[in-house]
Structures are given as structure tokens and as C-alpha cells.
Amino acid sequence: MNWRIEIRHKKGVFDSLGESIEKSIVDMGIASVSKVEVAQIYNISGSLTKSQIQTICNELLVDKITQKYECADCQKLTHQKTQSDENIVEIAYNPGVMDPVEHSTMKGIIDLGIEGVESVSTAKEYILTGKISAKELDLIVEKVLANKLIQHVVSFFELKKSSKRNLEQEVEVVKVELLGANDKKLMKLSQEGQLFLNLNEMKTIQKYFKKLKRNPTDCELETVAQTWSEHCYHKTFRGDIKYQYTVNGVQKTKTVRNLLKSTIIKATTEINKSWCVSVFHDNAGVIRFDEDSNICFKAETHNHPSALEPFGGANTGIGGVIRDILGTGLGAKPICCTDVFCFAPPDMAFKDLPLGTLHPKRVMKGVVSGVRDYGNKMGIPTVNGSIIFDKKYVGNPLVYCGNVGIMPKDKVFKKVLKGDLVVVAGGKTGRDGIHGATFSSGELTTESEVVSSGAVQIGDPIQEKKVLDALVIARDKDLYTAVTDCGAGGLSSAVGEMGEELGVRVDLEKVPLKYDGLNYEEIWISESQERMVFSVKPKNVKKMLEVFADENVEATVIGEFTGNKKLELFYKGYQVCDIDMEFLYEGNPKITKEALWAEPKIKTPIIPLQASLNDKLLEVLSHYNVCSKEWVIRQYDHEVQGGSIIKPLVGVNCDGPSDASVITPKLGSLKGIAISNGINAQYGKIDPFWMAASCIDEAVRQIVAVGGDVDRIAILDNFCWGNPDKPDRLGSLVRAAEGCYKTAVGYQVPFISGKDSLYNEYSDGKKSIAIPGTVLISAIGIVDDVTKTVTMDFKESGNLIYCIGETYDEMGGSIYLDTFDCLGATVPKVNTKKAMKSFKALNKAVSNGLVRSIHDCSEGGLGVALAEMAFSGMLGATIRLDKVPYKGEDIRSDKVFFSESNSRFVVEVTKENQKKFEKLLEGISCGVIGQVEETPEFIVYGRKDEVCANLYIQDLKEAWQKPLRW
């Protein structure tokens, strides 16, 4: 029998969910909905009596203090309107989409001692009161209530059907006709199979199977495609590039062999820091923390899934990078998350959206919710992040997820041994996320949401938390020899990678499934979340499985590492794959791509000089790239694990923007880590080299700003670019990578890990919109004593305000010019020699306790930095721009105030410490530019001693907080 239970709020209980949906509907421009009510629906099937169902309701499903319920045989209970202007919509997950509530409800029912439940499914019923047309209702469903990739509107007929799923099918090994295929046919196979392989690659595969004198199975072909995909193999970064570029009008050409090795890794090798423990060959980079422990750090992107299903995309993005940390060495414990997003402006008009794209505000809300859900439920604090906006991100938002872990120092290295068994642990395997790896290796189109819908999934953070708990116990008992995570490519890439040197045999029917009906190929490439793969010595298997069972995690032996250097897959006794590891991992044809970089021809705009900078300062503070992100930050738990020392929001009202976050990863120890990031897509439109340099500078100086030692900073690179098969896109990528190399070596900060995501373009059928090439630099610094760190809010009136570092006429890419709708040509550059002196001097000043506050100058320049310090400390300031060390030719107050020159800080020092502080800064460009004031006024004198800004700090703060106060 199928029971349907509808749960509603009692009268008078505030329905906060209904309220927030109502707000979203008004945001869409539909004003006629006056009320939204939400009912929770459970459909329970099985042999249950009415009284058992009532027990389930009363003791499990319903909060009797605030809720009421109805339950009946589902054929009897139907939608009933009580008033003519009520619109009722019921929304449920599509079959195959993971709904964790189903599992928990089953468990809860068993706890009650009730047996006989066969299945549980959930849905939400929305009752919208108001006169709306059918078209408007459809629009509300589409834009607010449901995402058709994962959810659907429930029709009455569906309610009558049993939700049971099918069925055993016969094994049929599918062979793909490859040997006889001509070029045209080969490309057709690649396209139709969503393999995203080019002709040369298809021919190489054909040649291999010709040698074997047989056609490949579908599974073999898919495995090769996954392994050779841009996502897994990074063909662009590892291949050859013919690079044409122009320097001072002279065209030059050179061949770059392996961009990664010749820039990023080269920097790390040259810098050669003794505290780098494991770089570039595991899931994450590992550095030394203290005598017993190491820290590892990794950042990933999940852009394409987030474009289509923002919640699920970001959710599984964060889940994926956490698994990277779980799978680093013999496993690390995650200690904090970082998240950086790039969206189109949230106030973009609906009519300006390209066909098939979601509105940026919806994307942003979904992405933030996805990160919030996963990070908070895993109990990992999200401590640092950034959001930047640009119209070009419209069809292709960027979602960077980073994670830091800690591990005992003897657990850094792993080695699979011959004869070890393959154990898969965690979530079950379903049909979700099929083709994720190959899908992210092509451009998005209007068709993507139809064709690639299988690539979108939702995560189950509690499952992953259980895996984490079990993994740490098993690790500390030395129960396994190696571990890696199932990410893109699923078992195919995880098991494949682990068996690359030895060879591996897997019996696919042993993999635990969510439901019947998956074929062998789907099991092999499914990207179902929350799974880890271990290699376990046969003698330890029993104990290993026990540890996981104790934490209620399913763990299963599915195969063996053989030593015959082959990938062998079986399904119910049939062999479905038999290929050489060497071909899989070394056999793909070397490619040479063309790259071209030419300096863009940009005119330096002529901006009229304004007498007062008041309006411009407010406008710059309200710019989306500058304004407060508190709405986002508060939704993340940034204090769980009990080690929060400098929070993302600081100051007297806990709402000022801190530069870097500081946490103590070990309870009882005052040794900490500082986390920051640098990102700026505007500069890259002028010169990607200096964009990369500026991003490294920003990330490093933010750690210096909280007191982190510049000699103990490591960084990550994450490149998100457009289609690298187009020479101009690849040219700018090469240039950015070169900027990374130069600057990292200049600052002696090694890269320890990195990632690239290419093909970030959206095609609406006619033209392709490429994202601006965007590099994210994430930085981590070791802080010996966190009690010495500083924050950015002004502390006390009467203190002196210093500007450290030189300001140039570098308005290119600045927020100030953007408020005039101009880009500008003079991009901020970096002088690592000079900056390094400032960094070291500031390190010393902080550790000697000479500094009350420090803030770095980034977007919006000195003006924004000073304003933020003032309103975060609820104190005023008097500033004299003629005291700012300025090296530009064209001296203007607006340039001094808003230029975004790198390597600059504003520092607050007591008069008492002035001499000591200045002694430390000998030989470094700096100036006393003003003083902190008791009165809440922000007064700026210009280059000619005129008052050029005079505002109350409350007004500055309001301008800064208003835009994203949702």
C-alpha cells in the first residue's frame, strides 16, 4: 500500500521558507502572489497499518508543537483547492537523483521498531495564493521552485503509481565498430558517444585495436576517452605549444614544451624550499606544519555543473575537493574550506540573458547554498573566499572550491602493492554524473542542459563525513597501503590511476548499486559522489571492513592489483575490458597547439578631474567587486572545529573585511595557518602576465597583512580559461603562466599544487562567449604564534596612519575607471624586489608588537582600504594625499586615491611606537598620511591641500553594505 503524508505549519507559526520564496517571486517581477505556503510530502510504501503510519507521523515526521499533518492512502488524498486563487504545485526529485532524506527516514522508521517499509520518497507542495496566469505559474516553477535537471512537477497520475524501480537485464557486451571506420565515422563515434576526442586521438585508438585484431568494447572506448580527457589528462598544459607573441612591436615565436613544467613546476623547483614535502604528484600539495604534522592544500573548480544546476554543482564541487584532501597521501583531515566565485552581475536584466542560461542571481544563490550545505554539514569551517562579477561569466560562472587538511607526518606517501585488494567505500553507485569528465572538456551550449543532464548531481555530505570518520581511524591503524578519491571519471579514473603501475582486475558486479538496471559501463564511469578507493593487504581486509561497518559505512572488495600491467574488467564473468595500462596512460598522441599573444590596443581614457571625490568613493565602495559579501559569509559556518582566530569578518561590529583568515588546526596549540586568495579578471583583459603577478602579490600581501611570515607561504594556481584550441585564448594563458613563474620566483613562494579548467565558453548557437581568462592564486602561510596576529580595523584615535609601498599611475583595470565604463591601459605591475623588503619589515613590525592594524590596498586602492579600516573600527580619519609616496608622472588626487598599484599597505601605529616602526622601515617607501580620529568623519585632503573628500563613516559603510544585503 502507498501512504501519502502531508505536513503543514499550524496556524500562526511563521513559515520562513514560504516567506523567502514569496520574496524571490516578487524579485522576478510577479507581484500578485500574496502568500506562499509549503507542505512537506512523504510517500511511504509497504505493508503498514494506519496506526503504524500514525506512529511514524507522531514520533518521527511531525513536530507536533508547530506542525499538523494529514495522511491517507495516496489514491484518496489529492490536491484540493480551498479557494479559487490558490495554485498548487508539487515538486519532487527525478528518479535516480539522490535524496538523502529517503535514507534517513527509513532509518528513523526502523528505530521506531516498525518493519515492512519498502520505499520512501519525498516531495514539496507549494500553495501560492494570488491571481496568476498559467504562464506565470510555469515561470515561477521554472525560475524559483524547481530545476528540471533534477526535479519535476508531480502530476496526479504519478501519485497512483508505485515508485518501485526495475529490473534485471541480460548481460550483453557491446562492441564498437572501430576497425573499419573511416575518418568521418571516427568523428561521428566521438561526438555521438560524447567522447570529446579529436580525430588524431580516435585514429591512435583505432591503431591500437588493429594491433589487437579486435574492436573495442563500449567500456574500453569510454575508459580511454575519460583518461585522455582534458579534465583528467590536462593535454593543453602537458602538450607542446607553438607560441607567437609580440614584444615592443617585434613578433617572436617559441615552442613551449609542457607549459606546466616550464613555468609553475619550474618555479617550485628553483625556489626549493625544504618545507615542501610533496608537490605536484598527489591529490594536493603537502607542506610541513610542525614537528608531528603536515598541512595539505588543494583547490578545484566545478564550473560546468554549476552553470546548469548551481546548488548541485557547487555542492558536489566542494564535496569533490574535500575528497581530494581525504585522498592525499594516506589521508588527511579537512580543516577549512575556501570558496571563490565569478558570476555575471546579479542585477542583469532577464532580457539580456543568452538563451539557455540561468539568471546570475539565481546562480549565485544556488552556488552559495550548495557550498553552505556541504561545508557546514561536514563540519569544516569555510574561512576565506572572494566573489567577482563580470558580464562574460553569464553562461559560464566559475566556482573554485579549496580545502586544507592536516595529517601526521608519516602518512604522506602511499604505495599500492601487488596482491592488494581493491576496496571501494562510501556511497553506492548510481546513474548520476555519467560523462562528467568528458563533459567538462568541451564548451557549453544551449543543448548542454538536455544532452548532459546526467552530469549533474547532488551531494550527500553526511555520507562523506562518515567516510572521513572511518578513514581516519583506518589510517591510524595502518589498515591500507594507498587511497584515492572517486572524482571525475569515477571508478575508471580512481582505480585506473592506482593500478597504473601494477595493473588491476575489477569485478564490476561487486560494486554496491543504488538500484538495479545499471550496465557494466555505467558502473565503471559513474561519478556517484562520496566514494573512496583503497588498496588493502588481504590480511587486513577483515579489520578494514569492520572499521567502516562501525561507522555505518559500506565498504566492499571489488578486485585486485595484479601485477600484469593490464586493466581488466569483468561483469558477471564476461570480460568487458582488457587494455594495457601503458597505452591508457602513455599512448595518447602528443599534440601541438597554436598560441598567439598580442598586446591589446587600448587607449588611456581621459577622465575629467572632479573637485570632490565623495560621490566616486561611495560609487567605488558600492561596486559589486568591492562591496560587502556578508550575506554570503554568514551562511557559512566559519568557526566549527574551534580554531577560529581571525575571522572573515572583523572589527568592532564584526562586519569589516579581513585580509586573510587565521585558524589553529590543533586544539591546544597556538600555531596557526593563514589563508588568502588573489583574483582579478580585469587586469587580464589588459595583460594576463601582470594579472597573474598581481594575483600572487595580492594573496601574499594579505597573509603578510595579518602577520604571516613571507618565508613560510605556499601557493596554488587555478587557471580558468576559454577554449584553448583558439590561439588567442591559449596565448593569453601562456602569458599568464609566465607571469606566475616570474612572480613566484621573485617572492620565493612555491606553487605546491594547481589545476586548470579550460573550455569555459558558452555558445548560444551563433556566437561563443568566452570568460575572461581568470587565474586564482590561493595562498597558505604558517603562523608560529597566532596571538601576535593583527586585524584591519582602526583601533584607537590619535594613532598614526602609514601608507607603505609606492603608488603609480596604474589605473588600468581599476574599479575607479570601471565606474566610468573604461578599462584603461596601464595595468598594475609588480616589483618583487622592493615589495619583498616591505613584507619582511612588516613581518618584523608585527612580531615586535608595533602595529595596531594593517590592511592591504587592492580593488579600489588606497581610498577603499582607508574607508574600510575606518568604518570597521567605527573611527574617523584625516588623510593627506600629498604624503602618499607617489611615483606617477601625472599627479592627480583621484589617481593617488584610487590607483590599484600592488604591494601596498595601510598601517596604524601608535605615536609611542613611531620611532621604532620607522627604524624598521628604513629604505622602504612610506609616508605618514594621516591620523585616526574619534569623530566619525572621513576627511581627505588632496595633493594641493584642498578637501577632496569629506564623509561620515556610517555613509561609507552603508554604501559598502547595501548592494548585496539580500
Add this chain to the structure above:
Amino acid sequence: MFEAIVNMTKTPKVIVLRTAGTNCDEETGFAFEHFGAKVDLVHINKLLNREVNLSDYHILAIPGGFTYGDDIESGRILANELRIHLGEDIIKFINDKKLIIGICNGFQVLVKAGFLPGNLTGSKISKTYLSQKVTLISNDSSKFEDRWTYLEVRGDSVWTKGLKEIVYFPVAHAEGKFVPQDGAVLKSLTDNGQVAFRYCSQYGEAPVYPQNPNGSVDNIAGITDITGRVLGLMPHPERHFLFEHHPFWTRKEKQSKYGEGSMIFKNGVNYVKTTLL
């Protein structure tokens, strides 16, 4: 070795209960351990299969987290597990004058299992008193929020002894709005001195949002049972354990290495030492 065993009998023992989705277990355990307790983080499976006995401990701590993903509603599934399978053990634990603390998700669990506010008319408790009388539901803002709140300390629970009149702890939850069943329950809680923490302004005045971060009735942030030995609260005292956990410690003069939340854990350990050992 012999000495260590002797000392163990004089050491307060704390069980920090964990299950799928618990995530504040380590820092909560650390806080007790720091003041001299012996702490075990124990998976509920071990209590259910009787590998570990609750009666071997003096303090039961149910820490924060998202047990079972907050599916159905926060704390519900763990509350049922405790009530149905370990109800008798916990009742005995309470009647033996031992201590229980539930923080955030742990508070949600205690409330939904009926252990809080418990018997409103007398200090003994039995299964009949385990009906749910108050609840914690979605914040009025309908979203998860992490923010620091000022709390007025009320009542004379063993847990809150010696706390300043107004303390500053962070909340981090999506379902923390306190709602009593009816006016009578609310009145009993107030009259019995069972309200332990109320949200307030920095100066102790009546709060507005976000000072009351979730819309709790009567600004209630934490309650005890009638004996004061069972405490539940939404804010996280273990996150203000050190001076440097304060959100603007860089503006303050350091007078102690501890933060304002540490006293709660110290009180628990001291109570066991002076009363139970």
C-alpha cells in the same frame, strides 16, 4: 601505572556522543579535557551494542553538528534513537545527579527527545515526563547564520555558575528558533528558573534581529531541566574557549588566556569532582 589507575577513579569522566554528522565533538571534548576530565568520543553504535556503558561516565555531552543531515528536522532521528533505545539509561543518569549538556544540535536532540525541559513539577524524572514540550524550528531568516550573540545569563544551574552577567558566544545554525508548546510551559520555565540564556543587546537590553538571531520566543537561547543539571543551548561556548576566539580580541586587553565560554566546562568538571567523586 598503579598510581594512574587510582587517579582515574578520581577523574571526572565525560562521554561525548557522536554519530553520523556530528561535527563539534573534538573541540567539545577538548574543553572538558583541558580542565582535567577524561574524555571519550563514543559512537552511538557502541552504546547501542553495549560495548560502552553510559553509567561509567559522569557527564554526557551531545555536541553540535548535523546528525543524520538534519533530515526530516534537526535532531529528530538521534532524539528518537536515544529516547527509544537508551531512554532508561539516560533517565537513570539524570536521577543519579549526573550532568548532561547539549550544544546546538545537541540541544535540538535533548528537546526533541523530551529530556529538556523534562519534568516541570519535580526533580525526579521517569519515562512519563519525556514528552516534547518545546521545539526548535527554522530561523525567521530561513537561512543558516553564523554570528556572535550577547546572552543574558539567568538561573542558578551548576553549569552557569560564575559566568559574567552578559556573555558573548557565537551561534551557527539554521533551526534555532525556540518555541514552547504553550503559555503554560513558558511560564513554568520562567518561574522554575529554567531559562539559562536569553539573547540580548550588548548592554543587556531587549534584542532586535540580529541580536536575537532566529526569532526565538521570549529571546530564549538555552534552558535547563528543573535541577539545573541538564543544560541545552543553541550558542557555542566551546567556540569562545580562548581569549583569541573573541571576534574582536585584537581590540581588547588580554586579562586571561580563556574566553567566556570556558567556565561552563570548568563548572561541569568541578561539580563532578566536588559532588560525585
